[in-house]
Amino acid sequence: MKRLVIAVAVLALAGCGGEAVVPEGQGAHGHGASSAAPPVPAASARFNDADVMFVQMMVDHLQLGISLSQVGLAKATTQEAKDLAGAIDVTQREELTMLKSWLKLWGKPEGDGANLHAAHGGQPLLDDKVINETKEKSGAEFDQLFLNLMTGHQGAGVEMALTEKKEGMNPETTAYAERVVNTRQGQISQMLKIIGGA
């Protein structure tokens, strides 16, 4: 109930176009995950176009990050880079499950990441080709490339999350955006210290 009150308050304050409400009865407590996985925090039912765009773009962004982190996990030469790759892998999988459940609740498609980027004039840092090219490197050269790409990729995530914090209205989504800003900033700090020396 508190969640609904907050959502309504935000809606009243925002007063912007494009907000939507999940039809009565579909509920705001869908979990979407299999019974074995930890419960996925549900998003409340009021959202706007900025929330949908952010979540759709993050689904694509998380998947690319997971692909790169798996290469890092397999090939990084230092334990700290391997640990970070492993932690990014598992945390982003968890986030991906949550975001997909939100899109399902909202009745929105997962979208086509490449098209979304094109629509926003971006030239994403990562794509399958760039990720595959990292597999051809090894040793210190691989570590530098992997950390450089991951630092940039997570930095792009911060940019997307800052936009959501400004333009989104769904409380769970803006709270998630805040967590993206903090966790990616922390990861970037760790990686820059490995790249540039302590």
Next chain:
Amino acid sequence: MKLMRKAALVMAVVPAIVFITPVGSANAHGYVSSPASRSAQCARGDVSVDLCGQAKYEPQSAEGPKGLKNCSGANGAFAPLDNDGLPWKVTNTGQTLSLTWTFTARHATRDYEYFIGGTRVGYVAGNNQQPNNPTTHTINLAGFSGRQKLYAIWNISDTVNAFYSCIDLNIGGGGTTPPPTSTTTTPPPTTTTSSTTTTQQPPAGGTWAPNTSYAAGSTVTYGGSTYRCRQAHTSLNGWEPPNVAALWEKV
């Protein structure tokens, strides 16, 4: 005839609109990550967020019109980067210096320019292509010595803007610099770093804290509950145990 003139006018205006639209909203940003530029030092936490402001979160976004000689791109939110009085770490270097850029997305690139004062000490053509991964340049600093501020500028092709990074240098000692990872002489930070992963495992039952290395299987308390680490990692703000079941299992 009148119609043709009108059409010509429209055709003249339309490309201008297309050209102007991206200004101030480029979706691709970048900065020098090694040696640590002022922006990178903000993101690393070497210089506090109180001093750095937005540069902590967006080291890649010191964006402004081409042709400036400053560290912020004359972008107000990044003004602290122009403040020479902040405690920036200084990189010791010989007469050649290697620099690596980090991009959050890849803009078609006109060129890169490096300046000390009004002197251009480095130029790398971009040929309007997307940058390589990673992009590393070696520049020659012959003729300069002592404390210097190096402006590193990424001129992109598809907007009127550029991205600005400043690197504080101490040039001297002769010879070639070792790889960037060892060009700084500043002591390691006093915070726990992830390089100590295997030795910094906290005692079982300790209170969770950020910037701490946790081994799989170690336990912490947080908010009155006990959690077991599922995956080795260095903790950070936002990865508090109740937030990330992927990293912490409640016991």
